[in-house]
Amino acid sequence: MTTDVASTASGIVEQFSDHADIDQDEVESDLKELVGEFKVPLDEAERTVRNNLMDEHGIEQGAVTQSGAAPDSEDLSDDEFSPTPVEDINEADEWHDLLVDVIELWDPSHPDMAQVGLIGDDTDIIKFVIWENDGEVPVELLEEGETYEINNVVSDEYNGRYSVKLNSSTSITQVEGQAADGRSDNVVVDGVLVAVKSGSGLIKRCPDEDCTRVLQNGRCSEHGEVEGEFDLRIKAVVDNGAVAQNVVFDQEATEDVADIELEEAKQMAMDALDTGVVAQEISNKVLGQYFKIEGPELGQNVLVENATATNSVDDDQIQSLQDRLQAEMAETSAGNDSQQADAAA
CATH class of the missing domain: 2.40.50.140 (Nucleic acid-binding proteins)
Structure with missing residues (x-):
């Protein structure tokens, strides 16, 4: 377990290398506390430590993932829109384009949550979340019943269930007269x-x-x-x-x-x-x-x-x-x- 924690801590430090100077010993200590004292699974502990570091250093949600840094803005803008079928989202911390209908909006249950609900296409449905960043909403809020082309969302996973996060790297275009056929x-x-x-x-x-x-x-x-x-x-x-x-x-x-x-x-x-x-x-x-x-x-x-x-x-x-x-x-x-x-x- 000690080797796994050390390896995970090293990976987190590498992921943040373009954004902040992170002390690996402190990261390893935080991971050990979560895993050893609170019995948190290592992958969940890693996600918690990453999120805490992003808050501590003012790094936007989604800018750093378990796969590393988010794609830079030039790469994102040059990419052609290529939607992923919702049913194919089966890994955390991957970037996707989506063509989806907004199925249902829920009441946010966290003060930093700008919007949460369900989106879907003709293959499946998935939860989406928009988090505020220092009180600012990073993207246009979605409307229930509307269809959107959404570029650059990052996937997340909790207890085997996948969701997507929309952040400042995300661009949203409402599609008029075209349905995702959900x-x-x-x-x-x-x-x-x-x-x-x-x-x-x-x-x-x-x-x-x-x-x-x-x-x-x-x-x-x-x-x-x-x-x-x-x-x-x-x-x-x-x-x-x-x-x-x-x-x-x-x-x-x-x-x-x-x-x-x-x-x-x-x-x-x-x-x-x-x-x-x-x-x-x-x-x-x-x-x-x-x-x-x-x-x-x-x-x-x-x-x-x-x-x-x-x-x-x-x-x-x-x-x-x-x-x-x-x-x-x-x-x-x-x-x-x-x-x-x-x-x-």
Whole structure:
């Protein structure tokens, strides 16, 4: 073990040689403490020490990897865009280009985390993270549902699960009118609609041609402050007792299952001076209904093309399914927090 620690310490010093003067004895001591006293696996200890050194010397995340320094900017700019299939990302600390859809955005669980979520193509999905650098966000934030060409992301690994980090070496181009085709063939799911998620109801989208971004506080991340065009959607969870499935209803599907028209929803919001009444009305109509749904899978979501309500389920059954869903979400959140805390270490 002593030989392995010494070799790892030597490798870390070499990786930082272009950035800082690192004392190998101190690195070796830190590794021994993590491995010997805290029983941290050597590869995880190496990652922790590297991240601590980057913080200590003000070196940006991704500038140094276990493979050495990041490619320099001239090399990056000269490279042609050559996307890696997501399913082929199976090693840590490698550089990739990606053509992906943004499947889902999560709430960051670390103060230095600017954005986190899932991206995917037609081969697989993968977690992505954007870390702040001294309070600055190094790249443009991504929009859920949009497609991007992303140059130069670095892969990471935790407990056998791979993710990618976007940093100042990364360049991002939104692809208009082109999809990464992360959708599968149509699938059929059925179950009780047990939850209506945030972002459902009456929303506004950017009116700019070819832009469908959902506005946040009246602003499009690409086009700034715009008037916006109203739309309806439902982001929900359908549970059949064995599997809980995220589903997304577009305007047409929402109008069908909730028996509400867009103009009616706009009038409701205007009368109440609150768009939240629309989400509540929709929730009242669909919650507890048993649906048979057909549509393509996009990451963890099924995009509803056809939905048939078969019958209602009693309150006790709904509560039982909701309790199971909340337990699963809590377990998933705990796993994500553990992974993100390790990445921030």
